[in-house]
Amino acid sequence: MKGYTMIRKYTPSRREKPESWLHQYWRRLDKSLIFAAILCSGCSILLLFSIWQNGISDAVGASYYRTQLFSCLLGIVCVGALSLIDYHKIAKLWFIYAPIALVLTCLCFTALGQRREGADDQAWLKIGSFQFQPSEVLKLAFILTFATHLSKDEENMNKPLHMLLLIVHGMIPTGLIALQGDYGTAIVFAVIFLGMLFTARISWKYVLALLITIPAALFAAWNFILGDTHKQRILVLLHPGTDPENLEYQQDRGLEALSNGKIFGVGLFSGEDAYVSVPEIHNDFMFAQVGQALGFVGAIAVVLVLAFLCLKVLYDGYRAKDSLGLFLCAGVFAMLFIHCVMNIGMVLKVAPVIGVPLPFISAGGTATVSMYVALGLVVSIYSQSKRKNRHR
Template sequence: MNRQYTPSLRGKKKEKEPSWFLQYWRGLDKSLLLAAVLCSGLSILLLYSIWQNGISSAVGASYYRTQLLSCGLGLACVITLSIVDYHKIARLWFLYAPIALVLTLLCFTALGHKRAGADDQAWLNLGFIQFQPSEVLKLAFILTFALHLAKDEDNMNKPLHMLLLCVHGAIPTGLIALQGDYGTAIVFAVIFLFMLFTAKISWKYVLAFLVAIPVVLFAVWNFLLGETHKKRILVLIHPGTDPENIEYQQDRGLEALAHGKIFGVGLFSGKDSYVTVPEIHNDFMFAQVGQALGFVGALAVVLVLAFICLKVLYDGHRAQDKLGLFVCTGVFSMLFIHCVMNIGMVLKVAPVIGVPLPFISAGGTATVSMYIALGLVISTYTHNNKKYRIY
């Protein structure tokens, strides 16, 4: 009698579980991180060229080195945060939220510092380092407000709950406005509104908000803004009325953009080849992009930044829960309004209010905070799939 042959399983090797690193690598949002690194690489190269060409006397070798160090530190933060589940990060609000508020309040003390040429006292000078607490506060606000919305979404349209949400948004926005940093205050307000609308706010509140806009604008114009801020808005409505003072920086920025033409004058063409623009390394870095790399380079930067914003928004909509959606929406709105306001300043369609271009403008605090924000987004991406969860 013939026996049926059954293959032995003794010699068959058991499939190995993928290594920790392989799991992490598979779950990492590599395209989003690559786009940010490309922008940072361009920023470092532009700062190096500004220094080498002597375009700005305010820019020394320390600027591109600081940007390089900030980029490295930011990447380390991204890796760390992307490993940790964003739920665990959000639940630690009682640690980082008070720290962010205390650091912001210290700007109103003797430790507060007003940088040269700035209108606001929004920096802390600790002797060995200067940094902007509002960048820390942005991240804390996104996390705490996302957690607030996720826990209260079913009741948010009840009057008392909506009032508490509005207070949550008004505290950081008001503190930053009191510092005189109206540009960053607008960023907070936009983050608040975007996240609130994503949580499906009732239309009765939307209508009330629309009705209140003229009243708010009247109050802001007459009781909050100083004469300099008013002039910066008025010259946009009546261009050419103050070319030697308020308009000078924006006019030079536009001249630099036009000077680059299609392909730019290059990165290392010598000082005489460039148009000098005040704060070209910071708020007006987009003007240097257009001047050095031309319309093609400027368009490429806009497209990469648009990709980053849209990818963050996409990651939010594929998140496993509302907390992930709200975190990504907050980061998206922060990046988006920064891009719109900064490029608008350079194009002279928005007032000069000191908002940097994400991953491009010089600034250690801003660069690290933008990378931390991406780390939070990538955490929602990494921990969306149980297969690739790490911690």
């Protein structure tokens, strides 16, 4: 009409329309990290199914690959749930999960504690038909509480009293696990502690003091802590073939299985006669089965995926929006890295057999779920950093 101006209703273009919640969630998800973990779990489930089908180990039944599949699915759900939660809120709940983790670990010293067949440590709890390893829960609790401690005390950490409190914080879980006889996991705790401490820029004076005390600590451990079996496992690495109790048998079989795969492996379903049987091949020596079934090419591929996982966690820590996120990623990186190095070192016979599983590859429900939970914390950190960058 004349004298009036038509008012056109404004409709935002496709680019201007606000993103849906699901789209925002997907965009902020660390998809490459999750995919790498699922790839490793898929390899683990397939190898466990292969071990059962081929009858390579009498100890491995159908329940192993099913448990691994269930643990993987549960772990993915945990990652999805944790990615929705701000890691600061998780860290603030330390007064709930830290005491629970400590109590569960201490229960291993009671009648509820179990010693698995062939193991030297009493590190398992059995409640009814359910069996799990509390040290896996304690690892997560320690990473969270120590990261919180460091972030709150970052400016004063190099003062003597503050450093003493940090050392006590690290010694409590490490000492508890060592008292169980699980020295492999105790080393993992020590590496996590040192990795996070160095990330927090510890003074060079403390680094020098640590280097000076290492020889004394090794002397004390050799003479007063390690048992004869543990000492023998170290000595056979230096002097192969001198073991009267044949403790190196497992590692010799592991190397034989690894070399049996040659370049491309003997395959997943070649029949029992095609494989070399190794004690605990489904657990501590799963990397030997990787090389045996998938060959040198498959073993290298697994190492590369695990290396990507470790480096991606480290990169996500570098991109974190605050020191708490950085320290959490440093702890998860240290845990993944030392597990990989110690486990592959056992199979290659350059490290003693100390019962440390290969992340996402070795059979074990508790270990698998705990690794996924650790990745869930990293994904939460990644998501929060992406959100921060979005609003810059």
